[in-house]
Amino acid sequence: MxxxxxxxxxxxxxxxxxxxxxxxxxxxxxxxxxxxxxxxxxxxxxxxxxxxxxxxxxxxxxxxxxxxxxxxxxxxxxxxxxxxxxxxxxxxxxxxxxxxxxxxxxxxxxxxxxxxxxxxxxxxxxxxxxxAVYGLPELYRDRIKDAQLVGCPGCYPTASILALAPLLKQGMIVPNSAIIDAKSGISGAGRQAKTNLLLAEADNSVAAYGVGRHRHTPEIESIGSDLAGQDILVQFTPHLMPMVRGILSTVYATLRDPGLVREDLVTIYTAFYRNSPWVRVLPAGVFPQTKWAMNSNMCYLGVEIDQRTDRAIVISAIDNLLKGQAGQAIQCLNIMMGWDETLGLPELGFYP
Amino acid sequence: MxxxxxxxxxxxxxxxxxxxxxxxxxxxxxxxxxxxxxxxxxxxxxxxxxxxxxxxxxxxxxxxxxxxxxxxxxxxxxxxxxxxxxxxxxxxxxxxxxxxxxxxxxxxxxxxxxxxxxxxxxxxxxxxxxxAVYGLPELYRDRIKDAQLVGCPGCYPTASILALAPLLKQGMIVPNSAIIDAKSGISGAGRQAKTNLLLAEADNSVAAYGVGRHRHTPEIESIGSDLAGQDILVQFTPHLMPMVRGILSTVYATLRDPGLVREDLVTIYTAFYRNSPWVRVLPAGVFPQTKWAMNSNMCYLGVEIDQRTDRAIVISAIDNLLKGQAGQAIQCLNIMMGWDETLGLPELGFYP
Amino acid sequence: MxxxxxxxxxxxxxxxxxxxxxxxxxxxxxxxxxxxxxxxxxxxxxxxxxxxxxxxxxxxxxxxxxxxxxxxxxxxxxxxxxxxxxxxxxxxxxxxxxxxxxxxxxxxxxxxxxxxxxxxxxxxxxxxxxxAVYGLPELYRDRIKDAQLVGCPGCYPTASILALAPLLKQGMIVPNSAIIDAKSGISGAGRQAKTNLLLAEADNSVAAYGVGRHRHTPEIESIGSDLAGQDILVQFTPHLMPMVRGILSTVYATLRDPGLVREDLVTIYTAFYRNSPWVRVLPAGVFPQTKWAMNSNMCYLGVEIDQRTDRAIVISAIDNLLKGQAGQAIQCLNIMMGWDETLGLPELGFYP
Amino acid sequence: MxxxxxxxxxxxxxxxxxxxxxxxxxxxxxxxxxxxxxxxxxxxxxxxxxxxxxxxxxxxxxxxxxxxxxxxxxxxxxxxxxxxxxxxxxxxxxxxxxxxxxxxxxxxxxxxxxxxxxxxxxxxxxxxxxxAVYGLPELYRDRIKDAQLVGCPGCYPTASILALAPLLKQGMIVPNSAIIDAKSGISGAGRQAKTNLLLAEADNSVAAYGVGRHRHTPEIESIGSDLAGQDILVQFTPHLMPMVRGILSTVYATLRDPGLVREDLVTIYTAFYRNSPWVRVLPAGVFPQTKWAMNSNMCYLGVEIDQRTDRAIVISAIDNLLKGQAGQAIQCLNIMMGWDETLGLPELGFYP
CATH class of the missing domain: 3.40.50.720 (NAD(P)-binding Rossmann-like Domain)
Structure with a gap:
């Protein structure tokens, strides 16, 4: 070493x-x-x-x-x-x-x-x-390896794209059917003194913002289109949660092949992320809570298929400031330097 | 008097x-x-x-x-x-x-x-x-008037149906396209001593539950079908929020007529709820936070149309224990007794 | 009427x-x-x-x-x-x-x-x-009645003085022995966009501030001295709590007469506040939580005597924005106008 | 190694x-x-x-x-x-x-x-x-070194004794004058499903408990007496905070020598803990918030002297589950094994 x-x-x-x-x-x-x-x-x-x-x-x-x-x-x-x-x-x-x-x-x-x-x-x-290379190692590891300039993903796109990527890459869903309902801790808004971010205002309250026009939409679409091999649109709605850290992204998409069951999705996702130490696909029937990811660089994915509606539902949980921001940047640097992707990064926070 | x-x-x-x-x-x-x-x-x-x-x-x-x-x-x-x-x-x-x-x-x-x-x-x-009459006065006021037995709606169905009703009633959306992503304060789970409801576990965390199988799904579908005049399915996913009271329901549905703009929706919703003192349709571009509804029997509705995706997005906010439960029951009783629908009910909580 | x-x-x-x-x-x-x-x-x-x-x-x-x-x-x-x-x-x-x-x-x-x-x-x-008359009705009701100008008490002094008044008035405690450790929801700092009041900073954290120099100290001392009939000093330390509304004031004071038991204190406090509809003395062994007072104009008092240390411990809970501020102002106005002291004021919030 | x-x-x-x-x-x-x-x-x-x-x-x-x-x-x-x-x-x-x-x-x-x-x-x-040896390394490092059985301190006693120890050890305060007002995150009550620990009950509320009779009182007194070289009593009141982790202990004690200023206390405390890597004495005028200690084994101490009242006020912040419990146990084991006291323990959590 x-x-x-x-x-x-x-x-x-x-x-x-x-x-x-x-x-x-x-x-x-x-x-x-x-x-x-x-x-x-x-x-x-x-x-x-x-x-x-x-x-x-x-x-x-x-x-x-x-x-x-x-x-x-x-x-x-x-x-x-x-x-x-x-x-x-x-x-x-x-x-x-x-x-x-x-x-x-x-x-x-x-x-x-x-x-x-x-x-x-x-x-x-x-x-x-x-x-510049888009710094999502799970998708662009090879390009990051040789990059001099990395554009690190937004927090919402990280959570959303990791949830959608296997479906898009393998053409399993109806294009444009993806709806991403994302929930973020308030630290995602940064350390700026704004009235709506005060504890007195934001605690014990939930609200959507940027409905239909949040700037992470084109970022998700741009990477999603690259994965799908065709231009796609997504519906993306972020919500502010009364908590400090974490993003939960609930992604809905209509399946092309209605015969799938959730165990299939577990298999497909597990295979897709086989070489990705910072993504963990949960067993069928288990869905993540953001607290599991808090203070860690891990992304947890829970998958489901609703056979009544022929939709896949994928839920991702990350720490918005680590896997969603600074942790992922270090992960990229590890790759750029030829080091192990996990070097120096926290795998587990403390619970509760 | x-x-x-x-x-x-x-x-x-x-x-x-x-x-x-x-x-x-x-x-x-x-x-x-x-x-x-x-x-x-x-x-x-x-x-x-x-x-x-x-x-x-x-x-x-x-x-x-x-x-x-x-x-x-x-x-x-x-x-x-x-x-x-x-x-x-x-x-x-x-x-x-x-x-x-x-x-x-x-x-x-x-x-x-x-x-x-x-x-x-x-x-x-x-x-x-x-x-028995379904106790959602905004839709079934006339039947409630003469009822001896009222089945009061669930908290999630109240928020979800009020958000969807004008779209369904007027046939504006593609059947089965409705996706309801709902976020609830933890009091919705009742006063039961369960580990996952402890502050230590639930605070600073967000999680989905009952994914694809929550029992409020058939309730929403049953009333939704009545409104639509045909059997419909909805995708409903509830999430537990780190807060005490309130539900925010974010509803997505594909429009049949892509030419609409959000001001049209404001007009349509305002007309639909013209005689409903406990529903307040917000101006275009304004979306509710659950804190506005806290300790009040009011349901706030914010509407949007995303013209890129031809979807309507409607966001409702209620207090899950008042408009979502006990307040609505009193509202029904007021109607059953021939009293003013607002009698004795709190219109405004304290802010913040 | x-x-x-x-x-x-x-x-x-x-x-x-x-x-x-x-x-x-x-x-x-x-x-x-x-x-x-x-x-x-x-x-x-x-x-x-x-x-x-x-x-x-x-x-x-x-x-x-x-x-x-x-x-x-x-x-x-x-x-x-x-x-x-x-x-x-x-x-x-x-x-x-x-x-x-x-x-x-x-x-x-x-x-x-x-x-x-x-x-x-x-x-x-x-x-x-x-x-000007100090607007604490429980002590100065008669003066308020005839006042043209009322200086409404600070939130901390309201909670602290109501807890101390019977002890001071009746000369039961050693002068200068009173220590007030107060805990306030963050709304007490007002609606100002300051970094330390952000949810991201203040949530899940507790801190003291103004240690030994908070400006509510002389206010408590001034009224306390009036009650005691002699100049007294108090030790007052405020703390910021990760919550929106409410003050809990924990007051310690050394008893002059070590023979008292807590039931005596309940009797003395109940008598002292007999004509005060906005103060409620709790039974022996019951201590208030701030949530009880939230969105109400009530002050709850729990009293204890530690016979090992010969100290009285009195705990008061109020809503800092109601009994600690605006509610008390209305209470004063009611008195100034000759109306019932409780007119138009909320007695109970919603729980939880 | x-x-x-x-x-x-x-x-x-x-x-x-x-x-x-x-x-x-x-x-x-x-x-x-x-x-x-x-x-x-x-x-x-x-x-x-x-x-x-x-x-x-x-x-x-x-x-x-x-x-x-x-x-x-x-x-x-x-x-x-x-x-x-x-x-x-x-x-x-x-x-x-x-x-x-x-x-x-x-x-x-x-x-x-x-x-x-x-x-x-x-x-x-x-x-x-x-x-058995009391497992507070800052005081009993030498005994822990040779111990086969360590009784690890309670979370409140850890925070309280570290705040008081220099004052007691050096006879600087009036015996029995110490009042400890402690505030704890709810995880201190363990993972037990009790109604009062539910988020719906405990969030946005503060309450005292065990007033005058909490079982950490004799533990603090026993170690405090050992330090003081005479039997002492303390007044200890714990409070439940609406947060997950952390204890803030605000300690008041009357000085024997009224001439001291807070810079003296900084010097005395810094010297006392010179060889203690897990205690950090803050500069004069700086007081800790519990978030600084969250997910770390560090104890932060802020000191003050109120010259109006001749009292020392010392404020300590720890993570109740680490320095207040499991982290301290590992610290003790490190000492028992002859390893560096800091081995394998987290110094810093993530902020915010």
Missing amino acids: GELETVRVGIVGASGYGGVQLVRLIRDHPQLDLVYLGGDSSAGKPFSDLYPHLSQATDLIIESVDVDTIADRCQVVFLSLPNGLAYQMAPRLLEKGCKVLDLSADYRFSNLETYKNWYGGDRADAETAAV | GELETVRVGIVGASGYGGVQLVRLIRDHPQLDLVYLGGDSSAGKPFSDLYPHLSQATDLIIESVDVDTIADRCQVVFLSLPNGLAYQMAPRLLEKGCKVLDLSADYRFSNLETYKNWYGGDRADAETAAV | GELETVRVGIVGASGYGGVQLVRLIRDHPQLDLVYLGGDSSAGKPFSDLYPHLSQATDLIIESVDVDTIADRCQVVFLSLPNGLAYQMAPRLLEKGCKVLDLSADYRFSNLETYKNWYGGDRADAETAAV | GELETVRVGIVGASGYGGVQLVRLIRDHPQLDLVYLGGDSSAGKPFSDLYPHLSQATDLIIESVDVDTIADRCQVVFLSLPNGLAYQMAPRLLEKGCKVLDLSADYRFSNLETYKNWYGGDRADAETAAV
Whole structure:
């Protein structure tokens, strides 16, 4: 084991929930050495000013963002910024030889027109976008291996695509029949002080948002179409849950072949994810709760077929900040570096 | 105002959450006088032993259940019991002249075969079941007016049917296309000491249950078929939320006529519920959160059309224990007595 | 009953949690008519823009704050503003004949030096402050009756003083021995978008704040000294709870007479609050949970004596936004108007 | 590093929350090998029937409890049973050469009379009890090193004693002046299906319990007296919080020397815990929230002096199931085996 040499990594956008997960994960990773934290709004502050209990985890000071400094210092850079900032920085970091993993939406779309339709902005980095790889290892492990730039999936798309992929890949469902009803813990909205995210407002309440127009829709459709080998549409509705972490995605799709039973689905899913250590297909009749995945990089899948309606129902549970964000980014990096995909990542949280 | 004479009511099954809502609602109702509380497991105890803070609400002692006693004492009886008990008691109560409102599933089905398929049991009260009226006033107000026996709807069916009814009644959707993804606070499971309902287990977690086989499915289908004028199937999946009260039902259905826009739906829904004081259709683009309905008998409806997928999405929010259970029972009783449908019922909870 | 004539009331600072409670309470109050909502930051917006589910409760538009307009329109004004604003407005409102109930700290101190020491600011309304009455009806009912200006108590002082008053009044405890460990739901911090109040941060966590320096300390001491007939100090530590509403105050004090048993305390407390409909002393051995008081104006008190340590332990539970704020203000107004103290106020919330 | 040989450990009482923490911790511990799970009520079931998401953590079957089997198989035994069972089993396990760590109250008292007064029962194992060591490493590290039998501290005593120890040890406070107001997550009550622990009952509510009579009182007093060198009494009141994990203990005590300032306390506490890797004293003015300690074995301490009242206020935060229970047991075992005290234990959870 190459224990002698570690890889120097930096995080741009360290103050948010994505950043703090990365700090925490990198600390426990045997091959990574955190050498840089960047962020304009908190520049000059020790990281532990933002998260006092992490003073034993790092004594780094957050620095204002400068590409040359980053590239001098880091071999690998995680960008954990609001949408629309990574594409202003990634091309130069790549040029200087850094590997880049972007946690925003900026490099999730091979087709920049789709990006612009849903996210707006005017960008001129089509060449860079063209070499970016979608960082969902269970589907694109081989491409990630050779990538210099990874666009890490959104939290909802991770949960939704892992639930749908075997059905789409094997042409088992009626195109456009997929309905994804997703439920997320509130940390998915980030560490921003907004009224609707206050405990007083959000506790003991459930609500849908972005009905018919959430920006994770085209991301799911784009990857789903790639899997299906044809353009597909999905219905995606996210809901805010009165809890901190976790996504449960309940996916409905009409089967092409009504003769299947749920044990078939267990077999098909198990085979599909045979080489994926971070997906666990549950036995027939068992459905996951998000708490099982909390503080872990695991995605749990429960499958069902309703023979009355000829629909498959697949339920996925992940931790939105780990498998749905920072954990998956580390998983991608493990693959990029030729390490074991599970290296340094938490398999189990504590229960309850 | 008939303030001189009040109606004497009793509750069988007073110790559970349905019972305690009824005690609370009856206390605030100007025309009702609570004279009897029955329950075999708590017989002999003052009600305030079970709910100490309600000692100022009632000093009644819970009595063991005896039909003659009840009929002597009460003009109206609420049965708030586990499924399978009401039908052993209701026929005799009716015979003795009581009006009966049953909160269990026993009298929700005109077709007893459906009941037996999903609930089991061997019952011989087909004649009684035939005269029972389904207690959803927004659809069956006229029948409730003359009913002696009301089978009060389940909490999920209330939220789901109110969301679907205008679409089904007006033949706007493809039959069998309706998918209902419902999210409920944990009080819907009652006051039973089960491990999975513990705060330690259920807090900060979300899970589906009864996937493809929940017993509220045939109830929704039975009323939905009545509305549609043809037999329909629905896909219904309930989820347990980490919160106390409230149901959010997210309903998806494929439109027959793709030209509609959401403003059309607002118009159609508003017209459909014009005379229903307990349903409030929200303006286009506004979707309810369950907290709005908490401690109120109101059902809030938000409607949307996704023109990319030609689907209607309707989201309903209720308090599962009020509009979804005890409040609706009082609403039915108001109608049975010829009173205003809103009498004595809470319109607004406190926020936040 | 004077049902013919209602009193016209206005609220300045309607957009916060205090404001929305008042809107809700006034709507259910048989003698009050809400005619004015003021607030500079939301001026021009319908109130229902801030709280959409309350569109059926009021169609008032929030107006920018102007004393002449308010005085023209209102007989009674509730000021629900951040500390330091009420004293700029109250003298003029009083001059124009309005009755004023202030929910901030501005008029809670007869001694303005104490106010200035803890709250800062430079104010010249000593004459007005001198006629203000502290709005805790259980202690100052007679003064409130004749008041034109009421300084409504803080939420923590309400819970704490009601727990301590009989002990202090009757000289039963060692002066300065009182320790108040208080636990509050997060709505007590108001509807402000601060990071530490986010559900993601505050849920599943407990923390103390303002240790040794919270500004409710001098308020408790000032009223406590009045009761004790001598200057006393208290130790007061507030804690933020992962919940929306409610305060539990656990009060410890060393007894002067070690011979007492808890039944004595029940007797003493019951006698002390004999004429106070909004305080309920629990039987020996029963202690309140905050949920009992939620959405109600009631204060529950549980008392204990630890004979090993010669300490009294008194535990009070209130809803911080009702008995701890807006409900108590209405209770005071009822007294000011000569109405029954309970008029229009909620006695019981819904459980669970 | 002794990586070649691991120690074989067993858990008796594996089905509860203590058991599941141990399973999880042992799995991540480099020197421990879990070889036995015992429990009479779940005997015959795979452990993963109780915690399905842990099927990848262990495939052990729970066995009925038999001392010979355990001793044959295990070098170290954790007893995670209700009070009153360990003392029926520990003497025989010790006799057969096992090291025993008991998580119940059975071996926390060197004086069995105190045990009997508070816990009842008739036990004849005084000789065994006399050699048991109280498993709080920060105070009794040297004795634990040589122990065969460790009585692991209760969760409340851990948090309370760590907060009080420097004050008591150095005679800084007035004896009997200590008041401990403790707040615990609900997992402290275990995985038992009781009505008051249901989410519907316990969420959004706070309550005290065991007021003046909780059985952790004599445990705190017994260790506190040992530290103080004289018999002391403490006032201890536990409260149930609407959250899953964590204890916050707020400790008040009157200073003997009124001249101290809080920076003195920081210095004194830092020195006292200099060699204790699992206690972290926070800078002056910083107080812990329980979330910082969640899923970690760390105890955070914040200290304050109120110069108005001459009291020290110390606030401790731990994870009740780790530093308050299973994590501390592993910490003790590390010491018993001569390993680093931190071996295999989680330092940081994930935030938020």
